[in-house]
Amino acid sequence: MTSTGAGAAAIVVDDIRKSYGDLKAVDGVSFTVGHGEFFGILGPNGAGKTTALEIMEGLREPDSGSVRLLGESPFPRKPALLPRIGVQLQASAFFDRLTAREQLETFSALYGVGAGRVDEMLELVGLTEKAGTREDKLSGGQRQRLSIACALAHDPDVVFLDEPTAALDPQARRNLWDVLRVIRERGKTIVYTTHYLDEAEILCDRVAIMDQGRVLAMDTPTALVRGLDAPTRITLERGTLTAADAAGLPGADEVGEDEQSLVLTTRTPAPLLAALAERGTLDGLQVRTATLEDVFLQLTGREYRA
Amino acid sequence: MTAFKSLAKAMAKGLVRDKTTLFFSFLFPLMFLVVFGLLFRDAGMDKIKLGAYGDGEVVVALERTGAVEVQRFDKLDDGVAKVRAGDLPGLVEVNGDRVVLHFAASNQAQAGTVQGLVSGVTQSLNVRASGRPPKFDFTAQQVEDSSLKPIQYLTPGILSWSIAVGAVFSAGMTLVTWRRKQVLRRLRLAPVSPVTVLSSRVLVTVTVAVSQALLFTGVASLPVFGLRLSGTWYLAIPIFLLGVLAFFSIGMLVGAFCKTEEAATAAANIVTLPMAFLSGTFFPIDMAPSWLRAVSKVFPLRHMNDGLTDVMVRGKGVEALLVPCGVLLGFILVVSFIATRVFSWEDS
Structure with a gap:
């Protein structure tokens, strides 16, 4: 281009x-x-x-x-x-x-x-x-x-x-x-x-x-986001999976939990999503990849405010 | 359509749709013209009233002079009572060949006028009755004096005032609004020259001024107001155009200085209001004290007003153009020059 x-x-x-x-x-x-x-x-x-x-x-x-x-x-x-x-x-x-x-x-x-x-x-x-x-x-x-x-x-x-x-x-x-x-x-x-x-x-x-x-x-935009090498975050409804089970899944790097949800962080989303699908826990699942806002955060060290 | 024509059209449309500007350019000055025109219509024309008892040549002759309004009484006492009450300055009692004037001494000036009039009429009748030719020949000749009927100075006054206000405000506001709304910047990024933009704005201002002139002189010429234009009225055209340009350039200066509409409104008022009062718009400046007359000479409105009055109603010739045109031209050059120095395309 x-x-x-x-x-x-x-x-x-x-x-x-x-x-x-x-x-x-x-x-x-x-x-x-x-x-x-x-x-x-x-x-x-x-x-x-x-x-x-x-x-x-x-x-x-x-x-x-x-x-x-x-x-x-x-x-x-x-x-x-x-x-x-x-x-x-x-x-x-x-x-x-x-x-x-x-x-x-x-x-x-x-x-x-x-x-x-x-x-x-x-x-x-x-x-x-x-x-x-x-x-x-x-x-x-x-x-x-x-x-x-x-x-x-x-x-x-x-x-x-x-x-x-x-x-x-x-x-x-x-x-x-x-x-x-x-x-x-x-x-x-x-x-x-x-x-x-x-x-x-x-x-x-x-x-x-x-x-x-x-x-x-x-x-x-794609190259910028990819260059960030940021992990993908997968959010599940709380209770569909225990934190311990989640940590054992293939590709799950980190597991976090709060009142509503369970958050899995991964750099290899494909096997992790496949494993989640096998367990039938795809309902209400959200996948969030990095955006330009993460790029901005990375570049400036501060939250982006429009 | 060319850039010039379409810009002029755009501004003209914007103006016609702006009720406030239309009101202040046309209706507001027209209101002044109508109110003052009617208020002062009969000023200086009040006739002296005179009571009369009895009839005869003297009373008829007094009526013919046109200088007094004769009010007849059937009873002498009624008339004398009116004089005593101060309602009438005098009463003529005619009884055969005897003419008696009853007058009130309270109003000396009117009493004197009435006495002079009645005795004059009586004496001239006496001369005629004697059959001998009068020894002294007396004729009265009217002089074209400089005092004008109010409508004759009101019309050029209100016309130049409304043109001044219109040109200053519209030119100044256009510049400020266009700068603030970034229309100026947009024009700068279009292949159109500043001369084209400026001249299209001038055309709109001149068109408005011509419409004002036609409306105000038209209304003032109605029989009820009775404006009479002199034969040299067309000499007003150069003064008129230079005047429009002079006030346009003042408006440009206001617009160049001011960054907001509020500031421009205030500045335009500060410029136009004192001029309006001191340049003979609403009353002849000759009535003002001499120092005020001297001060008023610095205002372009004074010169435009004087110039227009001289050629529109006083019937003066080309020589009357010299001073007003020269002064206005000087104003245009100096003020436009300063405006171009002060002007900025952008706020910052």
């Missing part, structure tokens, strides 16, 4: 740094995003995700280091480059008192694109029914989707999304995931920031985990 060849990369970020006073918002970040890749930048609030994104978009000049966006430096502002990128901002950047359709029409016109794609965009983000509704009357999730539609109206090659799922309820987040998947299927290069690790694990081809201005790890 990744290639460091100049022709194949949509974005090349090379050791960028940005300080605000004493605060090192971005402190030596490098990565490459390939064409058509869905690249996630994760981290808690204040990790430097947004600043990194703003430098990539050409909104800010890095103190040092360089960015090549589609082969060009995005800073200072390059009007010829702008039609090739689409940007969704953290705040809802809409014109006052316009309907969803009018917002899209206006943004299309800013790029010299006719209103021909407006209906398609509304359909894409599931707002066809809300075309005539004013932006301030839309729900948070609908507004985020409209904001993404506005970023896509001129059919850009690279799309930057800054925390599109922040402050949304679970249902709205899942709706948005569908939209993001469709955009990816259209072959767009997507760079997106989020502080939801679970979401990044599901959506992204590759993720960079950031904390305090630095990239702590970068790979596919």
